[in-house]
Amino acid sequence: MTGGFFAILDDIAALLDDTAVMSKVAAKKVGGVLGDDLAVNAEQASGHASARELPVLWAITKGSFRNKAIILPIAFLLSAFAPWAIVPILMLGAAYLSYEGAEKVLEYLRPGHHGEEQKGAVDEAVKIKSAIRTDFILSIEIIVIALGVVAGEALTTQILVVTLIALLATVGVYGIVALMVRMDDMGFALVGFSQTSTGTKAAVLKRSGLLLVQAMPKLIKALGYIGTVAMLLVGGGIFVHHLEWLHHALAFMPFVLPELVSGLAAGMLLVALVLLWERLTQRN
Structure with a gap:
């Protein structure tokens, strides 16, 4: 019986060791998205009255935890039973981020932007909802990337590693944002x-x-611009990495230009389609 007890301890130690190793690999893989996540959420959480900054940030953080609680079980189920659905879901998320980024670019270019920006900062409920929606998309990207790292591992290792990365992403990102x-x-x-x-x-x-x-x-002010670019990079990056024809078509561009161009082009197209739809529905 004693031997069985120590065998269980050895299995637990081996599992924790595998989890630590795979978590380090997964953390490196999601590092780029975490950087974008930080920029986007810092911009979303800022711009409020000093007394409201931490309450707003806490509301967004709670929303982020809820997002992870929703996404994690769905991600594990999809990975096990419908892995084909993961890429289309990522594409929808990329479209949303590109649309949001393009809208912000147009706002920056529109005359009188600064006055409207101050007015918009007052409605914190709208900003919290927007931040939580954006976090949802970025959380999907983080979890899917982490899941890809441990795809060949045992289910227990997958659950431990991906859950750990998801929790560290929320605590780390919003902790740094709180300091900022x-x-x-x-x-x-x-x-x-x-x-x-x-x-x-x-x-x-x-x-x-x-x-x-x-x-x-x-x-x-800088975070506003960085957050916008980050959304376009994440959205465009999903398109470039999962659409082979697009990857080859933009291969001549250096550095992160393929991701930025893809995100901006997709976002502008979606903004144009939304505006066209609004005009058509208004006429009817």
């Missing part, structure tokens, strides 16, 4: 500490605090 959106508060705190210090220490604290406070609005 409260950067100005950290700056004011440093300035406050400088008033109770003297000499070089006081000067360094004050200078560092003011730097954080001054950098905050610039960072928020």
Whole structure:
């Protein structure tokens, strides 16, 4: 009986060891999407009144956990019984991200954009819903990539690795976003500490605090552009990686241009189709 107990412990240790190894591989694979996820969600969570930033971020984080709870079991079932359905689902997600990205590009180009942007920032409920929808698509991409890494492993290993990556993605991304959106508060705190210090220490604290406070609005503005580009890159990347003819057609483009061009072109086409549909329905 003792031997059986230690055999079980050995099996558990081996499983955990396999999980750790495969998790490292999967984390490297999803690293690019996590970077885009961070940029998109930082932009979505910013732009609110200081007192509302963390509550808004927490609402989005809870939505992200719900997204993972919905996607994970469906992903495992599809992987086991209908793997052919995964790519079409990814394509639909890519279309949504490309559409959202293209809409933002058109907003940036439209005259009077800045005033409308401030007005839109007030409606946090709309922004939370939009952020959770975007997180849903990015979560699908992260989970599918992680699932692809462990596709040949035992089901238990697949569940442990993919679930771990999904949870780390949410905790890591939104933890970093929380630090970013409260950067100005950290700056004011440093300035406050400088008033109770003297000499070089006081000067360094004050200078560092003011730097954080001054950098905050610039960072928020930059995140808006970075988040838009990130959505186009993720959406276009799905098209390029799963449509062989598109991959070959854009092979001459360097760096990330194939993904960016694909995402922007698809997004603009979808925006045009939506506008055409709205005009046709209004006439009727």
